[in-house]
Amino acid sequence: MSEQISTILVGLPGSGKTSFIAALWHILNEKKHSLKLNIRQSDRKYLEEIHAKWAVFEEIERSNTGTFYSIELDIIKDDSKVLKLNFPDVSGELYKDIYDSRTISSNLSKKMMNTNSILLFIHPNSLKVDRYIGDVVKPNEIDEAHVEEQDLSNLTNFEISQSQAIITDLIIALKNRNKIKNIAVIVSAWDTIKDFTPEKYIKESCPLFHMFLKNSGIKYKIWGVSAQGGDYKNNQDMRQIQEYEDLTERIRIVDCEGENNDISLPLNWLIEQNEN
Ligand SMILES: Nc1nc2c(ncn2[C@@H]2O[C@H](COP(=O)(O)OP(=O)(O)OP(=O)(O)O)[C@@H](O)[C@H]2O)c(=O)[nH]1
Numbered sequence: 001m002s003e004q005i006s007t008i009l010v011g012l013p014g015s016g017k018t019s020f021i022a023a024l025w026h027i028l029n030e031k032k033h034s035l036k037l038n039i040r041q042s043d044r045k046y047l048e049e050i051h052a053k054w055a056v057f058e059e060i061e062r063s064n065t066g067t068f069y070s071i072e073l074d075i076i077k078d079d080s081k082v083l084k085l086n087f088p089d090v091s092g093e094l095y096k097d098i099y100d101s102r103t104i105s106s107n108l109s110k111k112m113m114n115t116n117s118i119l120l121f122i123h124p125n126s127l128k129v130d131r132y133i134g135d136v137v138k139p140n141e142i143d144e145a146h147v148e149e150q151d152l153s154n155l156t157n158f159e160i161s162q163s164q165a166i167i168t169d170l171i172i173a174l175k176n177r178n179k180i181k182n183i184a185v186i187v188s189a190w191d192t193i194k195d196f197t198p199e200k201y202i203k204e205s206c207p208l209f210h211m212f213l214k215n216s217g218i219k220y221k222i223w224g225v226s227a228q229g230g231d232y233k234n235n236q237d238m239r240q241i242q243e244y245e246d247l248t249e250r251i252r253i254v255d256c257e258g259e260n261n262d263i264s265l266p267l268n269w270l271i272e273q274n275e276n
């Protein structure tokens with residue numbers, strides 16, 4: 001095997017990383033799939049556990065905080081191209097800690113040595129968007145405007161920052177250390193979003209991050225992904241997703257070209273970028 005791409009999975013806590021991996025495990029274990037998987041034996045138990053929960057529509061508990069556990073998947077195309085997908089800390093606290101402490105551990109630095117692409121997760125419900133001045137102050141009220149002051153002294157950097165600023169800062173930090181050429185952006189829980197394309201959604205909800213993507217020199221593509229097919233707490237969603245005969249049918253992935261069930265498309269795209 002010759003060509004190798006090294007991808008790191010990035011996402012703030014609760015951004016849909018584990019649900020994506022569970023659905024990906026399902027898709028890639030289908031015999032007919034053109035991408036093949038190679039995993040460390042020690043990761044199999046974890047992957048089978050999260051897949052088992054996903055398969056019975058059960059919420060996957062928030063990955064344990066405090067324990068550093070990473071997984072690595074080799075995704076193989078045409079028996080020759082390998083995408084190494086590194087999920088450096090399944091607890092999801094890693095990126096929050098990097099943002100707060102302004103440091104990247106030597107352990108992670110070593111893991112990321114050859115990283116040249118990023119699989120980034122953004123969950124619409126966990127996007128923290130503060131009010132803009134224009135939302136608080138109407139133009140004709142400028143003089144009397146009174147914006148309530150908040151005491152921010154006990155809050156961490158992470159707690160006072162907008163999600164899009166955190167994400168942009170993290171990607172810049174990774175880009176400065178590694179030769180990041182491509183970013184596949186996943187907007188998770190896409191079943192909760194109506195009347196947007198994934199690109200338009202990011203442009204309107206994360207304008208700063210979108211502007212960064214467009215001008216960073218990194219090639220990017222944005223997908224909307226529903227790994228679960230719906231919200232487990234919503235009865236109507238549950239009725240719908242339990243009706244499918246084949247579990248694969250509940251997965252939805254949307255890009256500018258249309259809709260599909262194959263959640264591995266972003267990984268395939270990352271492999272293709274290396275071919276060009
Ligand atoms: N509606 C809907 N919710 C989803 C979907 N995928 C994930 N979620 C929800 O989003 C939340 C976070 O998902 P996880 O996959 O656990 O996210 P994570 O990034 O692994 O979170 P941490 O381990 O805490 O970092 C959970 O409550 C999921 O039920 C989806 O396709 N649709």
Ligand SMILES: [Mg+2]
Nearest residue numbers: 018063090092
């Ligand atoms: Mg998780």
